[in-house]
Every structure is written in structure tokens, then in C-alpha cells.
Amino acid sequence: MNLSEKNMKNILVVYYSLTGNTKIIAEAIAESIDSEILELKPVKELKAESGSKYFWGGYQATMKIKPKLKPIEINPLDYDLIILGTPVWAWTYTPPIHSFLSKFDLTGKNMALWTCSQGDGIKAMNKLKKALKNANILGEIRFKEPKQHEPDKVKEKATKWVKKIILDFNAK
Numbered sequence: 152m153n154l155s156e157k158n159m160k161n162i163l164v165v166y167y168s169l170t171g172n173t174k175i176i177a178e179a180i181a182e183s184i185d186s187e188i189l190e191l192k193p194v195k196e197l198k199a200e201s202g203s204k205y206f207w208g209g210y211q212a213t214m215k216i217k218p219k220l221k222p223i224e225i226n227p228l229d230y231d232l233i234i235l236g237t238p239v240w241a242w243t244y245t246p247p248i249h250s251f252l253s254k255f256d257l258t259g260k261n262m263a264l265w266t267c268s269q270g271d272g273i274k275a276m277n278k279l280k281k282a283l284k285n286a287n288i289l290g291e292i293r294f295k296e297p298k299q300h301e302p303d304k305v306k307e308k309a310t311k312w313v314k315k316i317i318l319d320f321n322a323k
């Protein structure tokens with residue numbers, strides 16, 4: 152059964168990823184439910200392979216900087232469910248997600264959230280939920296650097312998580 156063909160039709164996976172962890176989850180989820188996918192890309196990206204990313208990324212996240220994003224060709228508000236994923240930077244969500252949240256009013260929007268982090272990611276998830284307090288959060292999950300920790304198992308966990316959210320929603 153293609154879950155996205157049930158009641159909850161239009162699903163969008165939105166994510167930012169600098170070093171690929173959040174990306175593999177995003178792609179696994181989108182593929183498993185056959186949804187649209189939107190990668191947020193800042194106009195000026197940090198260098199993923201340079202150690203300076205920790206300084207500049209941490210600075211941007213701490214200062215709540217909202218970098219200019221490359222053009223977004225779709226309207227995220229057209230979707231029934233947005234599944235949003237972010238790496239954790241300096242105990243919070245990433246600056247491109249900050250830009251996304253300030254660009255679109257997600258009040259009342261059905262959303263599911265995931266983070267990728269080195270540590271437990273709890274603080275960042277709480278901050279993300281606080282920023283989205285007017286949205287309808289249907290689920291949340293945190294992953295530890297899936298690229299390094301059995302990516303196939305993590306991808307399976309992610310797809311099970313999202314399919315359950317959709318099933319529960321459609322069952323209501």
C-alpha cells in the first residue's frame with residue numbers, strides 16, 4: 152500500500168544537511184512514502200570539509216542568524232504534512248531551518264520533526280518544538296549521526312516512524 156495515497160495526500164519532507172546525515176534520513180523517508188522533498192540550501196554555504204564550520208556554524212546558530220536561502224520553488228503550505236529534519240548545531244536547530252521557519256507561517260500545520268546530532272539532541276528538539284508551538288506536531292525522533300551508526304537500520308527506523316504517524320493520523 153502506498154500510504155501517501157490515503158487521506159493524508161500531500162506530504163513534504165523538508166531538511167537541511169551540511170555533512171549528509173540528515174540527508175540520508177530525508178531521502179529514505181521521502182522514498183518510502185513517495186513524497187516530495189525539499190532541501191534547504193543557504194546562498195552562502197559553510198565548507199563541510201573544513202574545521203572552521205564548527206566555529207561559523209556554531210556562531211550562526213547561537214546568534215539565531217537566518218541565512219538567505221536559495222529559491223524555494225514550491226509552496227510548503229500546500230502540503231497536508233511537513234516532515235522537517237535538521238542537524239543540531241550548538242544545542243539548537245540549524246540557521247537554514249531558522250530561515251525556513253521565519254519565511255513560512257506554519258500555524259496549524261501538521262508536522263513531524265527529526266534531528267541528527269552527535270549527542271542526544273534533546274535541547275535542540277525542545278527548541279524546535281518551541282519555535283513551532285503553533286503547529287500541530289504529530290511526532291518527533293532523534294538520530295545520532297546515522298552515517299556512522301548503521302545507516303540501514305536507522306533508515307528503517309525513520310521510515311517506520313513516519314509511516315506510523317501517517318497511519319495514526321488517517322485512523323483518526
Ligand SMILES: Cc1cc2nc3c(=O)[nH]c(=O)nc-3n(C[C@H](O)[C@H](O)[C@H](O)COP(=O)(O)O)c2cc1C
Pocket residue numbers: 167168169170171172173174204205206207208209237238239240241242243267268269270271272295296297
Ligand atoms: C557547527 C556545528 C555544531 C554542532 N553542534 C552540535 C551540538 O551542539 N550537539 C550535538 O550533539 N552535535 C553537534 N554537532 C554535530 C552534528 O549535529 C551532527 O554531526 C549531525 O549529524 C550533522 O548533520 P548533517 O550531516 O546532516 O549536517 C555540530 C556540528 C556542527 C557542524
